[in-house]
Amino acid sequence: ADGTLEIPVHVNVLYNKTAENVSNAQIQSQIDVLNEDFGGYNPDYSDIPAIFQDAASGDIKIRFVWSQENTTRKKTNKRSWRTNDDIKKSSRGGIDPTNCSTTLNIWVGVLSNNILGYAQFPGGNCATDGVVIHTNAFGRGNYALFSSFNKGRTATHEVGHYFNLRHIWGDATCGNDFVADTPTHNTSNGGCPTFPHYSTCSGTPVEMTMNYMDYTNDACMYMFTSGQAARMQATYTTGGPRASLR
Numbered sequence: 662a663d664g665t666l667e668i669p670v671h672v673n674v675l676y677n678k679t680a681e682n683v684s685n686a687q688i689q690s691q692i693d694v695l696n697e698d699f700g701g702y703n704p705d706y707s708d709i710p711a712i713f714q715d716a717a718s719g720d721i722k723i724r725f726v727w728s729q730e731n732t733t734r735k736k737t738n739k740r741s742w743r744t745n746d747d748i749k750k751s752s753r754g755g756i757d758p759t760n761c762s763t764t765l766n767i768w769v770g771v772l773s774n775n776i777l778g779y780a781q782f783p784g785g786n787c788a789t790d791g792v793v794i795h796t797n798a799f800g801r802g803n804y805a806l807f808s809s810f811n812k813g814r815t816a817t818h819e820v821g822h823y824f825n826l827r828h829i830w831g832d833a834t835c836g837n838d839f840v841a842d843t844p845t846h847n848t849s850n851g852g853c854p855t856f857p858h859y860s861t862c863s864g865t866p867v868e869m870t871m872n873y874m875d876y877t878n879d880a881c882m883y884m885f886t887s888g889q890a891a892r893m894q895a896t897y898t899t900g901g902p903r904a905s906l907r
């Protein structure tokens with residue numbers, strides 16, 4: 662009624678070793694992170710620098726709804742998965758999505774080549790729609806997580822792509838992310854940059870390295886902007902490529 666999108670989530674867990682069969686508590690921790698980050702009530706929201714506070718999104722009004730019955734688990738002989746979407750296909754040893762037009766499907770599995778996750782943009786094939794997260798970057802807490810990617814922000818970043826957000830550097834030198842209130846970045850930033858980090862792009866703006874759509878560590882990313890929120894919300898308005906979510 663207040664315009665909040667309540668999006669059902671289905672989690673598909675692929676495991677080879679028993680330890681990779683993530684617990685319901687680990688899944689819940691990831692759902693909590695998504696709700697905090699998209700709701701603008703993540704504990705580190707208050708770390709947003711003063712110069713970016715006007716641009717900060719606040720509550721984006723997307724709520725993620727999951728309970729443990731919305732989970733499919735499968736033991737597999739494969740020790741890792743590539744980004745070719747086999748993980749999403751039962752015919753390739755993966756798991757087919759559940760209700761792909763109305764539900765956000767998340768696949769959890771070990772990904773090859775240290776890939777943390779990947780996403781499908783709006784407008785693609787329903788049968789492969791959703792996001793894929795490396796087992797060791799999925800959730801928050803005392804699990805077997807990668808040390809710099811242990812706060813569940815890989816899923817926040819990938820769900821940003823799922824709702825049509827581009828990388829903040831526009832995947833090019835001083836590239837365009839089609840969002841007016843994010844500064845132009847030279848390229849991706851990694852690790853945990855010292856503030857302020859200046860761009861050498863036109864106008865030499867301070868880069869928003871703490872944006873979820875950069876490549877910094879989980880502990881060093883904690884905001885979307887209002888422009889990013891509007892771009893995401895546009896996907897599920899009438900006529901938008903994700904209107905079937907409403």
Ligand code: ARG
Pocket residue numbers: 777778779780810814815816818819875876877878879882
């Ligand atoms: N490399 C991945 C992508 O481009 C995910 C990056 C996630 N970053 C993070 N701090 N968790 O989609």
Ligand code: ZN
Pocket residue numbers: 818822828
């Ligand atoms: Zn990305």
Ligand code: CA
Pocket residue numbers: 837838839840841842843844845
């Ligand atoms: Ca921009």
